[in-house]
Amino acid sequence: MAESNCTRVTEFRLTGFSEDPVIQVTLFLIFLITYLVTILGNLGMIVLIRASPQLHSPMYYFLGNLAFVDLCSSTVIAPKMLVDFISEKKGIAYAGCVAQVFTFDLFGMTECFLLAMMAYDRYVAVCHPLVYHLVMSPKCCSQLVTGSYLVGLTNGVGQTFCMANLSFCGSSIINLFFCDISPLISLSTSDTTLSRIILRTSASLFGVSSSLVVLVSYVAIISAILSISSTKGKHKAFSTCASHLTAVSIFYGTSLFMYLKPSSDSSREDKWAAVLYTVVTPMLNPLIYSLRNKEVKEALRRAVLRETGG
Structure with a gap:
């Protein structure tokens, strides 16, 4: 069928x-609770870091930005997903799909680089x-965080450009719970060579490079x-890095699996892998960093005492 004669999606x-x-x-209730915990956990982390002078250090500056990015990236995905659980029509307009691709890829790649900057901070x-x-001066930290957002913005613009160059004249069914560029490329009826090159280049250049910094x-x-x-010194040093290494392993492991695997239709395993880095990781990050971090727990204890007048 010629592109000019088809009905565009x-x-x-x-x-x-x-x-x-x-x-x-059942899934609606599970993901609703997960999203609420994500909102409360990340907002709480941001407020705690801003309100606690003992947390005004490079490590927590990065962590506060990570919490903000997790808050935004989960909000790009979760509300629409929750509506679809209780709606017969699980549709999303083309413009909405473009917006979801742009914002998710922006915050997703920003998170990659923030995690890399946090690894570099722990290394120093x-x-x-x-x-x-x-x-790790305030100026250097500010530049590293700004750079992370700029790389995320570059990625978001690049993936949106990918989508803008795709034609959809056949099936309109995305075998996933959100608009992601990879299944959209597979769904397109136009030549996808350039889009696939941009996707793989972005994943390799940005994703792999940031993971190498971590490694x-x-x-x-x-x-x-x-x-x-x-032994005490070893334990103390390991404890300062364990929480970050846990968060990094979950995020990078699942996201690199999704974007660097051979191109194919999304399987059920792909969906649950996507759940890990779009829904579970933003919820786990504030829990991991608070439960495994003595400074955060102490700051939280002082904040509670101030509020209760203790």
């Missing part, structure tokens, strides 16, 4: 997870503690920790 249909009403209601703290405050930083960190003679 103006709305996409998201398949979600199941057509079974009982399963849909553990391996070069004497020059830590000189290297190299932690190889150096672990090497430095193992050289510490005292």
Whole structure:
């Protein structure tokens, strides 16, 4: 069928997870609770960091921005997904799909680089503690965070350009619970060569490079920790990095799996992998950093005492 003679798609249909009403209601409740915990956890982390002078350090400056990005990225996905669980028509307009692609790719790549900057921060703290405050100056931290947002913006614009160059004249069914550029490329009836090149280049150039920063930083960190003679010193050093390494492993593991795997239709396993980095990770990050971090727990205790007048 010629492109000029086809009826262009103006709305996409998201398949979600199941057509079974009982399963849909159950998943709606689970994801609603998850989203509420995400909102409260990340907002709470932002407020706690701003209100606690003892948390005004580079590590928590990055963490506050990570909480903001998690808040935004989950809000791009979760509300629409929740509506679809209780709606018969799981449609999203073309313009809405473009907006979702842009904002999700913007915040997703920003998170990649924020996690990389946090790994670099831990590397300097553990391996070069004497020059830590000189290297991680407020100006340097501000530049690193600004750079992370600019890379995210570049990625968002690039993926939106990908979508703008695609024609959709056949099926309008996206086998996922949100608009993502990869299944959209598979759905397109036009030549997708350029779009696939942009997608793979972005994932490789930005995603892999930021993950390499994390990997190299932690190889150096672990090497430095193992050289510490005292067991107490080793435990203290490991405890400062364990929470970040946990968050990084979940996010990078699932997102790189999704975007660097061979191109194919989304499977059920792909959907649950996408759930991990779009829904679960934004909820877990504030929990991981608060439950495994003595400084955050102490700041929270002081905040509660101030509020209760204790």
